[in-house]
Amino acid sequence: MARTGKEFLQGLKDDREIWVGSERVRDVAAHPAFAGAARSVAALFDLQHEAADVCLMPDPETGELINVSHIIPRSREDLVRRHACLERIAEYSVGIMGRTPDYLNATVAGFAGRADEWSINGNERGAANLVAFHKEVARRDLSLTHTIVQPTIDKTRGDVPAAGDEVALHKVEDTARGIVVRGARILATLAPFSDELFVYPGAPLAAGTDAYALAFSIPMATPGLKFLCRDSYSSAGNAFDHPLSSRFDEQDAFVIFDDVEVPRERVFIDANLPVYNTVMTTGWQPNIMQQTSIRAQIKLEFAWGVATRMAEAINAASGAGAEMLGEIWSYAEMTRAGVHSAEQGAYEWGNGVWFPDGRPFRALRPLLPLWFPRVNEIIRLLGSHNLLAAPTSAQLADPSLRPLIDRFLRGAKDVTAEQRARIFRLAWDFVGSALASRGEQYERFYLASSGRAFIRAQTFASPDRARRLIDRFLSEELGPGA
Numbered sequence: 338m339a340r341t342g343k344e345f346l347q348g349l350k351d352d353r354e355i356w357v358g359s360e361r362v363r364d365v366a367a368h369p370a371f372a373g374a375a376r377s378v379a380a381l382f383d384l385q386h387e388a389a390d391v392c393l394m395p396d397p398e399t400g401e402l403i404n405v406s407h408i409i410p411r412s413r414e415d416l417v418r419r420h421a422c423l424e425r426i427a428e429y430s431v432g433i434m435g436r437t438p439d440y441l442n443a444t445v446a447g448f449a450g451r452a453d454e455w456s457i458n459g460n461e462r463g464a465a466n467l468v469a470f471h472k473e474v475a476r477r478d479l480s481l482t483h484t485i486v487q488p489t490i491d492k493t494r495g496d497v498p499a500a501g502d503e504v505a506l507h508k509v510e511d512t513a514r515g516i517v518v519r520g521a522r523i524l525a526t527l528a529p530f531s532d533e534l535f536v537y538p539g540a541p542l543a544a545g546t547d548a549y550a551l552a553f554s555i556p557m558a559t560p561g562l563k564f565l566c567r568d569s570y571s572s573a574g575n576a577f578d579h580p581l582s583s584r585f586d587e588q589d590a591f592v593i594f595d596d597v598e599v600p601r602e603r604v605f606i607d608a609n610l611p612v613y614n615t616v617m618t619t620g621w622q623p624n625i626m627q628q629t630s631i632r633a634q635i636k637l638e639f640a641w642g643v644a645t646r647m648a649e650a651i652n653a654a655s656g657a658g659a660e661m662l663g664e665i666w667s668y669a670e671m672t673r674a675g676v677h678s679a680e681q682g683a684y685e686w687g688n689g690v691w692f693p694d695g696r697p698f699r700a701l702r703p704l705l706p707l708w709f710p711r712v713n714e715i716i717r718l719l720g721s722h723n724l725l726a727a728p729t730s731a732q733l734a735d736p737s738l739r740p741l742i743d744r745f746l747r748g749a750k751d752v753t754a755e756q757r758a759r760i761f762r763l764a765w766d767f768v769g770s771a772l773a774s775r776g777e778q779y780e781r782f783y784l785a786s787s788g789r790a791f792i793r794a795q796t797f798a799s800p801d802r803a804r805r806l807i808d809r810f811l812s813e814e815l816g817p818g819a
């Protein structure tokens with residue numbers, strides 16, 4: 338049953354081992370590092386009720402209302418329906434929170450729909466556990482965090498562990514209840530605001546490293562599970578001064594599994610290399626890229642809006658300003674067009690499950706990590722020193738300062754000093770604050786670097802049409818006049 342924000346916040350009160358700065362946090366929702374984002378995630382749980390026509394649907398078996406992001410898409414119409422829900426969720430944080438619960442809802446639904454890929458090589462029980470997990474996540478409306486990447490110790494050793502690697506997450510033993518796992522993984526975004534940690538495959542593993550071939554989900558408070566959060570970029574204070582960083586720091590955490598027991602019913606891959614190396618290679622990317630690309634589109638549209646308002650406030654939206662603004666608009670529009678094209682080209686990928694066409698997403702995936710830093714650069718160029726000359730709410734409220742600010746810090750035409758301060762503070766929180774810097778790092782790496790994604794695009798591109806276009810010239814007769 339779809340939860341409310343209050344119910345979500347209640348669920349965060351447990352013995353989870355969350356570390357930030359120098360302390361172990363006892364009450365996530367009350368801690369200054371997390372309170373702002375906790376309220377925002379709670380607001381998303383409330384939003385699904387406020388926008389129930391777009392965000393909720395009856396569970397196909399029980400009829401209870403669940404979030405639309407749990408849908409297993411079985412037609413193009415299902416994808417269009419999911420689009421509307423994902424869009425509404427992304428609009429709330431204007432795309433700044435990348436790993437709102439709908440990200441993993443869509444991931445789990447995609448995996449459960451392709452349970453046929455999980456039930457190979459004797460893994461029927463793991464696949465059945467996964468299907469049951471999908472239903473449980475939907476019906477209990479759980480918020481999940483995830484880790485799919487192995488920690489980096491020495492880059493020359495490659496992306497995946499060799500047999501005997503003690504750092505990467507691996508299975509240690511079987512127990513009466515399940516399995517014990519040990520090691521570490523990166524990088525659990527949304528961890529403090531999650532109910533469970535979902536571990537699933539990343540880069541394909543080499544032969545002989547079966548112990549590392551794992552997938553499972555466990556509650557955040559499972560004994561032995563430790564989350565080391567990065568520094569908080571959540572700004573204390575009011576939403577006028579820090580409109581984004583007071584609300585949307587979703588956090589990222591390094592995860593240590595200090596001998597953690599995973600119950601058998603939550604093990605989806607148990608040291609099974611063929612399954613591990615299969616399930617991420619087909620429909621996972623187009624399925625999840627629908628969510629991430631809709632979010633990226635909204636963030637780019639917001640960036641264009643902020644940049645335009647900022648340029649207009651100082652009358653800099655023409656000439657070179659217009660050129661740069663048009664560049665941001667073009668990135669947003671190309672992202673919208675890519676999502677549209679992928680959805681229009683959707684087809685059945687197997688087992689009756691529909692995912693979008695992967696090609697537009699394979700092109701967007703390496704480009705978006707290049708576009709976002711450029712967008713930030715444009716906003717900094719357009720904003721110049723003005724980004725750093727925007728008074729706080731306290732300065733605006735000061736009776737001796739206010740008349741002077743109104744006189745010397747107003748904008749062009751009829752833009753008041755207060756409006757100008759709001760616009761430039763919003764723009765700086767978007768591109769210049771600590772949270773903005775983390776956001777740029779997120780866009781560069783959250784689905785692997787641009788370089789890796791270009792290699793993937795080239796690897797999977799169909800050469801047929803391009804070959805046909807050049808073959809005509811390569812097969813021409815030799816000699817003059819031929």
Ligand SMILES: Cc1cc2nc3c(=O)[nH]c(=O)nc-3n(C[C@H](O)[C@H](O)[C@H](O)COP(=O)(O)OP(=O)(O)OC[C@H]3O[C@@H](n4cnc5c(N)ncnc54)[C@H](O)[C@@H]3O)c2cc1C
Nearest residue numbers: 483484485486523524525526778779782783785786788789
């Ligand atoms: C803010 C943030 C949040 C994240 N959240 C999560 C999360 O919630 N869950 C999760 O599982 N992971 C998460 N990640 C981790 C993310 O999945 C990895 O960072 C990502 O897969 C890149 O891997 P890497 O960090 O090892 O970098 P690499 O891919 O090794 O890239 C490092 C550098 O090496 C270059 N490079 C390396 N190999 C190649 C190659 N073959 N071709 C071309 N260039 C190459 C890259 O261009 C880049 O400059 C997050 C990361 C960040 C930064």
